[in-house]
């Protein structure tokens with residue numbers, strides 16, 4: 056948890072950023088002397104937003120958000136409204152967490168043994184998985200979690216085929232890790248959006264292209280954005296970077312790297328971005344193209360860079 060003073064600091068810088076990004080909201084819609092307020096970057100739209108005064112921090116209406124989620128090793132980065140924050144925990148992040156556990160289990164990263172359903176030669180049992188693919192996977196039987204005899208049949212069969220053939224396989228079903236793959240993916244989209252907001256600010260994510268992104272975060276099964284993430288599994292879990300992509304041309308925009316995932320986000324007015332991605336043959340074939348561009352440092356607190364640019368800068372471009 057970050058210190059209360061840090062939360063107030065994040066509040067102040069973000070409130071100042073919003074006032075710079077949307078000066079007419081302040082001057083035309085609000086009574087004079089309205090105290091500074093924070094606008095949640097998740098539930099903001101081009102026509103409405105939720106505003107919170109400083110007291111909201113003490114009232115727990117604003118809370119710190121980890122990017123990526125804490126369960127994925129993320130750090131507290133910015134404030135969001137508690138409603139958006141807690142909804143994501145159960146509706147998105149829990150799915151992302153369960154999606155990672157089979158991989159973590161096989162890599163030996165889990166501290167405890169992991170429950171699985173193992174099948175060999177048509178016989179299945181509930182079992183516990185230990186060890187790792189590198190050091191040898193261990194399967195532990197659970198006699199009391201299986202019908203009488205199932206255990207003996209399974210290990211008897213395993214013994215037999217291991218003796219008689221060197222071409223055999225066990226299938227492992229990670230039934231305790233069942234998750235909605237779309238919700239798991241959108242958890243990463245949300246994290247990428249929040250990192251982009253923290254780095255580049257309101258002016259950037261209020262671009263028209265981001266309406267589709269927020270729609271997808273609010274409703275993971277909507278068709279507003281269907282292709283946005285690739286897996287590059289050779290990356291370390293702690294890798295973090297924002298890449299301004301120049302090539303290939305159809306991926307011009309941002310690539311947000313978080314561990315093994317790369318999430319693609321548009322520049323503010325690129326309304327065709329996700330349609331290009333969907334049509335891209337490399338994406339369709341599941342292969343990863345090499346990206347060319349420049350890397351920006353990962354944010355460690357709200358920086359909101361574009362909001363503090365000279366206001367005469369009308370459009371934000373990275374070309």
Ligand SMILES: [Zn+2]
Nearest residue numbers: 095098136139
């Ligand atoms: Zn919100």
